[in-house]
Amino acid sequence: DQQVKQNSPSLSVQEGRISILNCDYTNSMFDYFLWYKKYPAEGPTFLISISSIKDKNEDGRFTVFLNKSAKHLSLHIVPSQPGDSAVYFCAARDTYSGAGSYQLTFGKGTKLSVIP
């Protein structure tokens, strides 16, 4: 039962254009969502996050949108740069109270390629 889904394994975008990475979730107890970026042979690095009480959070070229009713979030990168080429993981935090609470559940990742 996959609670966080990134249905696009890969995405190619021209440099300067917008990249949109999508993530869907099924657990209504998720209250906090994060995006991580991962380069080959490195650990994931935190990129941006959003609380469930907001519908948008922006940080420079990166904006995350949250649609709670649709259980969907997206990461927009504008303008896309070749250095953005990486695997992007969506993650969600569970507010379930009990053993294992507040753990992150990750999606399988989307590989973004920004073409110069």
Add this chain to the structure above:
Amino acid sequence: IAGITQAPTSQILAAGRRMTLRCTQDMRHNAMYWYRQDLGLGLRLIHYSNTAGTTGKGEVPDGYSVSRANTDDFPLTLASAVPSQTSVYFCASSDRVGDTQYFGPGTRLTVL
């Protein structure tokens, strides 16, 4: 500040051998985590520790054990390695459970 360090960087191991992956953080974070990353499966939580002296099981704990004797160190042990444990292992930490997690560079483990 180094953040999180992991050792070894990579290892080839014969099946049946015991192996301990090391993880050390210098951020004085309370919570630490071990994940494995497999192609097509993303990051899956193996074990976690909300604070020194406590540990818990994640999504895929079988075949692995952890200990948290102090704040900084969180070793992951494979008592008897099997080929299905071939993976890239990431250690992470956060100030408190539920906070943003910060990851180490990973250990690539191959079990033959």
